[in-house]
Amino acid sequence: MSAVNRVAVEISVVLGRTYMPVRQLLKMGRGAVIDLDAKHEDECWVYANGELVARGEIIIIGDKIGITITRMMSELQV
Numbered sequence: 001m002s003a004v005n006r007v008a009v010e011i012s013v014v015l016g017r018t019y020m021p022v023r024q025l026l027k028m029g030r031g032a033v034i035d036l037d038a039k040h041e042d043e044c045w046v047y048a049n050g051e052l053v054a055r056g057e058i059i060i061i062g063d064k065i066g067i068t069i070t071r072m073m074s075e076l077q078v
Contacts, residue, residue, distance in 0.1 A: 013067055014045040015058070043070060 016036025028034075038044075046054040046067060056067040 012047040
């Protein structure tokens with residue numbers, strides 16, 4: 001196995017975004033709901049070390065949540 005194959009990459013998935021004042025965020029507690037700018041059928045964004053690498057769809061696998069990659073970033077670039 002090459003050294004490159006052993007490099008760890010942090011994967012983040014963004015479902016949607018929203019903006020709110022800090023005061024509203026500070027008032028939130030357990031059970032608070034944050035409305036996002038996305039619908040349940042929208043694709044999510046997949047980031048590797050902070051760089052957008054793919055788009056995907058959320059899937060439920062038993063009691064876990066996963067992502068099915070639908071497009072790689074190279075396909076998204078024009």
